[in-house]
Structure formats: structure tokens, C-alpha cells
Amino acid sequence: MHVMVDLCVVPLGVGVSVSPQVAACQKVIRASGLSHCLHAYGTNIEGPWDEVMAVVKRCHEVVHEMGAPRITSTLKVGTRIDRVQSLDDKVASVEALLER
Numbered sequence: 001m002h003v004m005v006d007l008c009v010v011p012l013g014v015g016v017s018v019s020p021q022v023a024a025c026q027k028v029i030r031a032s033g034l035s036h037c038l039h040a041y042g043t044n045i046e047g048p049w050d051e052v053m054a055v056v057k058r059c060h061e062v063v064h065e066m067g068a069p070r071i072t073s074t075l076k077v078g079t080r081i082d083r084v085q086s087l088d089d090k091v092a093s094v095e096a097l098l099e100r
Helices: 019-032 049-065 087-099
Strands: 002-012 035-039 042-048 070-078
Touching: 002 019, 002 049, 019 035, 019 042, 019 049, 042 049, 049 070
Parallel strands: none
Antiparallel strands: 002 042, 002 070, 035 042
16 A cells, blocks of 8 residues: 655654754665655655555664654654555645646
């Protein structure tokens, strides 16, 4: 099953700045080869369910390996079976409406 997620990983107990941990997660996501888009409060990722969830798990593992004793994540998950749609398709649909 194809899935689109919005992932926000928040390490706790590592100080005020979490950019090193966010960058480490981005490396995991990039290495996966899945389509993704970093934004100010998370990352959109799309692909086969098991591959996307494996990336989410690996992000947690990497951030714990960096010394974070706790992590809280927000994960929004979307699937559809009526047609194929990508992250870019969703954005393009709204942009087309704005141009009218």
C-alpha cells in the first residue's frame, strides 16, 4: 500500500536546539530513496507503507543513538486506493486553484 506521511521527530533532553538530530533524520530519509519534502516543522515522505515506516523507525533509532533519552513524534498518515497521487500532485492541485 502506498502511503504519505508527515513526520515530526522531537528529541527530548538534548537542549534547546534539535537541528543536529533533524539533520540526522534527513540523512536517513534521503538514504532511503523515498520521495520526501522537508518543511519547517517536519518532513513529508511517500512510498510503500513498510519502507516509509522503516524510515520512521530508523529516525528514532538514530536520534536515540545520538544521546536523546526520549523522543516524541507526530505522524500523520494518509492512504488512498481510488487513484495514484503523489505529494507533488496534492500541492499542484491547490496551486491550480489559486491561479484561477
